[in-house]
Amino acid sequence: QLQLQESGPGLVKPSETLSLTCTVSGDSISSSSYYWGWIRQPPGKGLEWIGNFYYRGSTYYNPSLKSRVTISVDTSNNQFSLKVRSVTAADTAVYYCGRHSKGFDSWGQGTLVTVSS
Amino acid sequence: DIQMTQSPSTLSASVGDRVTITCRASERISSWLAWYQQKPGKAPKLLIFKASNLEAGVPSRFSGSGSGTEFTLTISSLQPDDFATYYCQQYNSYPLAFGGGTKVEIQ
Numbered sequence: 001q002l003q004l005q006e007s008g009p010g011l012v013k014p015s016e017t018l019s020l021t022c023t024v025s026g027d028s029i030s031s032s033s034y035y036w037g038w039i040r041q042p043p044g045k046g047l048e049w050i051g052n053f054y055y056r057g058s059t060y061y062n063p064s065l066k067s068r069v070t071i072s073v074d075t076s077n078n079q080f081s082l083k084v085r086s087v088t089a090a091d092t093a094v095y096y097c098g099r100h101s102k103g104f105d106s107w108g109q110g111t112l113v114t115v116s117s
Numbered sequence: 118d119i120q121m122t123q124s125p126s127t128l129s130a131s132v133g134d135r136v137t138i139t140c141r142a143s144e145r146i147s148s149w150l151a152w153y154q155q156k157p158g159k160a161p162k163l164l165i166f167k168a169s170n171l172e173a174g175v176p177s178r179f180s181g182s183g184s185g186t187e188f189t190l191t192i193s194s195l196q197p198d199d200f201a202t203y204y205c206q207q208y209n210s211y212p213l214a215f216g217g218g219t220k221v222e223i224q
Contacts, residue, residue: 037213039215046204046215046216046217046218047153047155047161047204047206047215047218048215049206049212049213049214049215052211052213060211060212060213061212062212062213063118063212096160096161100208100213102151102163102166102167102170102208103151103153103163103166103206103208104151104153104161104163104206105163105166105172107160107161107162108160109160110160
């Protein structure tokens with residue numbers, strides 16, 4: 001059974017870098033059938049797509065975040081990571097990782113990251 | 118970039134009602150549209166893919182239709198478990214985009 005689990009600090013200071021990891025079990029992130037990605041949701045607001053990657057090296061980012069975001073892949077541990085640089089309070093959100101083909105058909109439980117000093 | 122607009126933003130309904138939510142794309146996206154249901158504190162759940170295809174395990178009272186720029190999600194007979202927020206998402210092209218959401222409330 002496919003499972004995705006986000007992990008990382010729940011509190012990040014303004015201007016620092018937010019770092020999260022998604023650990024996948026039950027499927028390989030090197031699968032040719034799927035993209036994998038990150039989505040976030042500020043408290044009380046809607047969903048915002050952050051970025052997707054395909055194991056052969058294609059990576060796509062939301063233009064509104066592209067200058068501050070990097071998605072990297074660790075196929076040996078079946079994990080992928082998100083870094084958001086120079087964070088502000090506006091980056092406070094629940095961050096989800098997910099598997100994408102026909103939409104996001106599997107999601108992690110989400111992790112709340114608060115940006116505050 | 119493609120923008121997704123949902124209406125209404127909030128919908129009040131009763132158990133047994135037929136409910137329709139609309140999603141409009143700023144450009145043609147063929148049928149590359151997904152619908153999700155989200156309950157408080159939970160991750161979204163995929164309901165419909167490719168505009169009208171029911172994801173496995175989703176009750177048949179949910180249906181989707183449309184193509185091009187206009188799409189609808191219909192719940193044929195609203196059940197207590199259906200009170201939630203619903204989102205559409207286009208995956209015709211990058212950047213991917215979600216609609217703003219429709220909250221279905223108890224009337």
